Amino acid sequence: MSEERFREKSDEELVRDAVRKDEEAFSELVRRYQNRAVAVAVGIVGNRDDALDVVQEAFLKAYRSLRNFHFDSKFYTWFYRILVNQAIDRVRESSRRGVSFDETWMKEDGEAGLPRSDYRTPPDEAAERKEMSAVIKEAIESLPEHHRTVIVLREIEGLRYEEIAAVMGISIGTVMSRLHYARERLREKLSGYVRGER
Amino acid sequence: MNCREVREKFELVEMGGAGHGEAEEVRRHLASCRECSAYVEDVKRTGELLRQFVSEEVEKVPENAVLSRVEASIREEREKKIFPRFLTRLAPVIVGLLALAAVMFYSSIEEKPSRVASFDVTVESVEAVNATVVLVNKGEDSPKVIWIIEREET
Numbered sequence: 297m298s299e300e301r302f303r304e305k306s307d308e309e310l311v312r313d314a315v316r317k318d319e320e321a322f323s324e325l326v327r328r329y330q331n332r333a334v335a336v337a338v339g340i341v342g343n344r345d346d347a348l349d350v351v352q353e354a355f356l357k358a359y360r361s362l363r364n365f366h367f368d369s370k371f372y373t374w375f376y377r378i379l380v381n382q383a384i385d386r387v388r389e390s391s392r393r394g395v396s397f398d399e400t401w402m403k404e405d406g407e408a409g410l411p412r413s414d415y416r417t418p419p420d421e422a423a424e425r426k427e428m429s430a431v432i433k434e435a436i437e438s439l440p441e442h443h444r445t446v447i448v449l450r451e452i453e454g455l456r457y458e459e460i461a462a463v464m465g466i467s468i469g470t471v472m473s474r475l476h477y478a479r480e481r482l483r484e485k486l487s488g489y490v491r492g493e494r
Numbered sequence: 495m496n497c498r499e500v501r502e503k504f505e506l507v508e509m510g511g512a513g514h515g516e517a518e519e520v521r522r523h524l525a526s527c528r529e530c531s532a533y534v535e536d537v538k539r540t541g542e543l544l545r546q547f548v549s550e551e552v553e554k555v556p557e558n559a560v561l562s563r564v565e566a567s568i569r570e571e572r573e574k575k576i577f578p579r580f581l582t583r584l585a586p587v588i589v590g591l592l593a594l595a596a597v598m599f600y601s602s603i604e605e606k607p608s609r610v611a612s613f614d615v616t617v618e619s620v621e622a623v624n625a626t627v628v629l630v631n632k633g634e635d636s637p638k639v640i641w642i643i644e645r646e647e648t
Contacts, residue, residue, distance in 0.1 A: 319565075319568065322568075323561060323564075323565060326560060326561045326564050326565075327558070327561055330558070330559075330560035330561055331552060331555075333560070334552050334555055334560060335548050335549070335552050338548050338551045338552060339544065339548050343551070344551045344552070344554060344555055347551070348555065348559065348560065348563070351560050352560060352563045352564055352567065355560070355564045356564065356567050356568070356571075359564075359568060428543075428547075429547055429550065432543055432544065432547040433547065436544070447544070448544075450505075451540075451541040451544045451545060452544060452545060452548050456509060456511070457505075457506060457509070457511060458511075472502045472503065472506065473502065475502070475505075476498070476501055476502045479501075479537050479540060482540045482544075483533070483536045483537065483540055486540055486543060489539075489543055490536045490539045490540055490543070
């Protein structure tokens with residue numbers, strides 16, 4: 297019922313409603329962006345548990361600072377800036393604590409270390425997929441945070457260069473240069489999969 | 495335009511963000527440079543692998559998991575605003591003080607002397623020189639014994 301009430305409204309109208317203490321309006325914004333935000337966060341932090349924490353915290357920060365949104369940019373550009381900063385902070389925090397990808401993987405899936413969905417797939421295929429995911433994850437983790445963020449916003453979220461530039465507060469030239477660097481690095485790390493050698 | 499420039503700009507060309515002349519130059523280079531056209535293919539395949547990896551992770555997240563967490567956090571924050579933490583900590587002290595105030599209030603009411611409007615005197619028993627006399631206050635809703643005189647003692 298309440299979802300229908302908001303369907304026709306733009307993000308900016310929802311922000312106005314939410315500022316007037318209409319909490320359902322803010323819930324609608326969360327509903328609109330939650331999956332995309334999780335995808336971006338997974339791409340940057342590398343695992344879904346941390347990604348969920350990051351997205352939750354980003355939405356909360358956005359909620360607390362709705363009054364600071366001056367409608368001079370799109371809501372999602374503003375929100376993604378909060379999200380990306382939150383994710384980068386999490387990556388740095390994890391590096392300081394020395395948490396590796398393997399630890400988070402084992403923590404959620406137990407001894408087998410397999411993603412849950414793979415329990416139903418044939419063992420060979422599951423093992424291959426697991427190996428590939430691990431290689432991709434390692435490749436992403438090998439990128440500095442800002443390069444990682446640029447490639448995630450481009451490849452996962454499909455943002456245009458000017459949107460990435462607005463989210464990250466950098467020039468389009470820097471976006472292109474970081475993308476190039478990140479792609480070269482990933483291409484090298486994933487060469488076996490990229491060229492179909494595996 | 496060298497290979498690095500072409501590799502940085504090919505996507506901008508695809509998105510229609512480059513000028514006509516620049517776009518033409520990039521296209522010409524890609525048509526003649528095998529390494530750069532292989533690079534473009536690799537970039538597309540890398541993008542697919544990233545999307546595949548992320549979508550597998552995202553699929554495992556229950557629907558509206560984020561929404562539930564965010565709504566719960568907002569509710570919690572609102573409650574904290576209504577009952578700031580220091581008030582929550584002081585709650586037992588406040589309850590104790592209120593209870594003490596209540597006890598003092600009611601005991602002060604009990605201590606007020608009651609005015610006797612009228613009373614009945616009944617002689618309960620008479621034995622030789624001893625008698626039990628009872629004064630009963632009739633001024634209240636229910637009769638109340640206010641004095642018993644027994645064997646010349648009160």
